[in-house]
Amino acid sequence: MNFAEILLERKLLLIGNFVLTSGKVSPYYLDLRPLPSYPEFYEIVHIALKIVKELPHDILIGIATGGVPLASFIACNLKEPMGYIRIEKKGHGANKLLEVDVRGKRVLLIDDVATTGISLEKAALEIMRQGGKVTDALVIIDRQEGASQRLSKIGVTIHSLFKISDILDELIKSNRLGDNEKKAIIDYLVKNIEK
Template sequence: MNFAEILLERKLLLLGNFVLTSGKVSPYYLDLRPLPNYPEFYDIVNMAINKVKELPHDIIVGIATGGVPLASFIACNLREPMGYIRIEKKGHGTNRTLEVNVKGKRVLLIDDVATTGTSIEKATLEIVNGGGIVSDALVIIDRQEGASQRLEKLGIKLHSLFRISEILDQLLKSDKLKENEKKAIVDYLVKNVEK
């Protein structure tokens, strides 16, 4: 499976100028939320299952919205308990962000993409406030822009199925990109992506 080309073909990796949550402007944007619409999602789920089997955890928690489908499929296949965490409170009902009891449990966090690690950090704080423990997080793609270092300070190891440098390297070697797109990506990688 050439995941880099699949991302481009399925328009899950978009090229242009995109403002990220951090405020940085990037020549590419990853939108993996539609990934479950495609058959390749099952290959990703199987890769993730193999990783999850190696990681210490009692429960799997998906970070909304991108991490929830992946966490659900993993938990279902492994017949393990699963919950999820909202980005923000609903403002009605129980008004919780954490939709699972994590007290005394080792939680494995699942998300689709990690950039700076703020989403995983916020989720970790919610889990810790709920009495849970987080030592590991798994994402499909690590954008390699500081997430692993940020999480390391919290005692969390970030695992990824793919690193953006590997994905973009494959595309740079292919004939799928225009020369100006290649240049913009190379410039961005040099300035922003950790090795």
């Protein structure tokens, strides 16, 4: 499976100028939320299963919204419990972030993309606050912009199925991008990818 080509063909990876949540301008944008609607998602789940089986955990927690489908498919395949955590409280009902009891449990956090790691860190800290233990997180793509360093400070190791540098390197070597797009991506990677 050439995931870089799939991302481009399915328009899950867009090339251009995009303002990220952090305010940075990026020459590419990843939106993996539609990925479960494509058959390639099953291959992604299969790759993830191999990693998850090696990581210590009692329960899988998907980060809403991107991590929930992956966590669900993994949990169903492994016949394991799962839950999810919101980015923010809904403001009504029980007004909870975490929709599962994690007290005394080892939690494996699941999300689609990691950039700076802020949402993963927030989720991990909330789980710890509620009595759970988080040592590992799994994402489909690591944008390599600080997530692993941020998470390591709270004792969490990030695992990814793919690194953005590898995906973009494949696209740069292909004939799918124009010279200006290649240059913009290379410049961005040099300035922003964590070493």
